[in-house]
Amino acid sequence: MKDIEKLLSIEDPVKRKALFIALFSREIVQRGGKAPIIVGDEAVEIYTQGNYTTGDIDIKSPLELTEAVLKEWGFIKAGRPWLNKELDIYVDWLGSSLEEGGEAEKRTALIKITEELEIRVISIEDLVIDRLGAFKWWGDTDNLMWAKVLIRVKKSIDGLDVAYIRERAKKVDLLDILEEILVPGE
Amino acid sequence: MEIEYDKLKKIASEVRAELVMKGEIDIAKGKIRKKPRDKEKENLLFTMAMDRMTKYKPRREGNKIILPYFFNSV
Numbered sequence: 001m002k003d004i005e006k007l008l009s010i011e012d013p014v015k016r017k018a019l020f021i022a023l024f025s026r027e028i029v030q031r032g033g034k035a036p037i038i039v040g041d042e043a044v045e046i047y048t049q050g051n052y053t054t055g056d057i058d059i060k061s062p063l064e065l066t067e068a069v070l071k072e073w074g075f076i077k078a079g080r081p082w083l084n085k086e087l088d089i090y091v092d093w094l095g096s097s098l099e100e101g102g103e104a105e106k107r108t109a110l111i112k113i114t115e116e117l118e119i120r121v122i123s124i125e126d127l128v129i130d131r132l133g134a135f136k137w138w139g140d141t142d143n144l145m146w147a148k149v150l151i152r153v154k155k156s157i158d159g160l161d162v163a164y165i166r167e168r169a170k171k172v173d174l175l176d177i178l179e180e181i182l183v184p185g186e
Numbered sequence: 187m188e189i190e191y192d193k194l195k196k197i198a199s200e201v202r203a204e205l206v207m208k209g210e211i212d213i214a215k216g217k218i219r220k221k222p223r224d225k226e227k228e229n230l231l232f233t234m235a236m237d238r239m240t241k242y243k244p245r246r247e248g249n250k251i252i253l254p255y256f257f258n259s260v
Contacts, residue, residue, distance in 0.1 A: 010260060019260040049242050049255035051235040055202075078207045085203045110250045114258055118250060141222045149235040157244045157251060 004073055007087050014050035017042065017057055020089055022117035027069050028061060036061035037098060037108050038121045040130070044146055046111065046121055047153050052146060056081055056090035066093055100126050100168075107164075124154040125165040132174045148181050 003023050010016040025036050038046060040058030059066070070091060075082040082091040098104045100122075107123040122130075131147040134140040154160045162182070169178040205211045223231070242254040 015256060015260045018256045022260075046253065046256075047244075048235055049238055049244075049253050051238045076207075079209055079212070081206065083203055083206055085200065088199045088203075090206070111256070112247065112250045112252050113256050113260060139220050142219045145228055145232055149232060149239075152236065153239055153244060156239060158246050 007089075012050070013088065014045060014053060016087070017089060018046060018113055018119065019117075020087065021057060021059075021119045022113040024069060024073075025119055026117060028065050031065055031069070033062040033065040034096075035120045036066070037105070038119060039094065039098070039127075043121050043127050044131070044150065046119070047124060047127070047150055048146075051149075056092045058092050058094055060095050060098055061093065062096050063093065066091075098122065098126075100129075124150050124157075125161050125168065128165060128178075129168045129172060129174060132169070132177050133172060136174060136177055144177070144181065151181065 004020075007016050007020055007023075010019060021036070021038060021042075029035050037060040038058065039060055041052070041054035042057045042059075044052045045054050070082045070084075073084065074086065075084045075089075075091065080092060082093070083089070098108075104123065104126045107126065108120050109123055110118050111121055112118050121127075128147045128150050131143040131150065135143040135147070151160055165178065166175065169175040202211070238255070244254070245252050
């Protein structure tokens, strides 16, 4: 059975998407591309281990390779997103690199899905800034809470890089909101 | 009326794909919630997220992160 076909037997859409990303990332890397980076709502879904759910996969990856692999795997383009009806997976290609820049790329996290497969995800610190931006600039009220959740997740893994997140928040005028959700003394 | 869950799931997924294809829903736009949740509901969602984190405690292994909900379960 081809690896991609294994996805059909995974009932849980959160796990199905995670395995899809891992297989897709391996394929891109095997063909000489840079490992894709998961951003946006899908990154929140991964870090919260499915407590937050989303419909599509927001991805940063090399365009030509991404299109080639998705086509081979039966995806079709519907406007900006790519979809595979059978797998019930939607991929939204958002560019080939992080808008946050090189430092944010260096800070991306590798998440081990199996002994052989992994996925690269934007760092929690950068994702928190993204969520706070959605809260402040788009008025997305839920995202303040998800930013708090993400901070707790990062603290439980290996601690939050407070200096870095404050610096990022300052640059994009989000320091006021960040300070509200950081525990005093941090 | 009895509706089989699997059948409903299949129909929902097909309808969604059709609407995306026709451009009637824009999944790329994402969902923005403008209406604030009441405090109780927000606290419940936060607690649920914390409970999941406790049940599937994330950990670091070298330069990688293990999220037990996914690790070796897919």
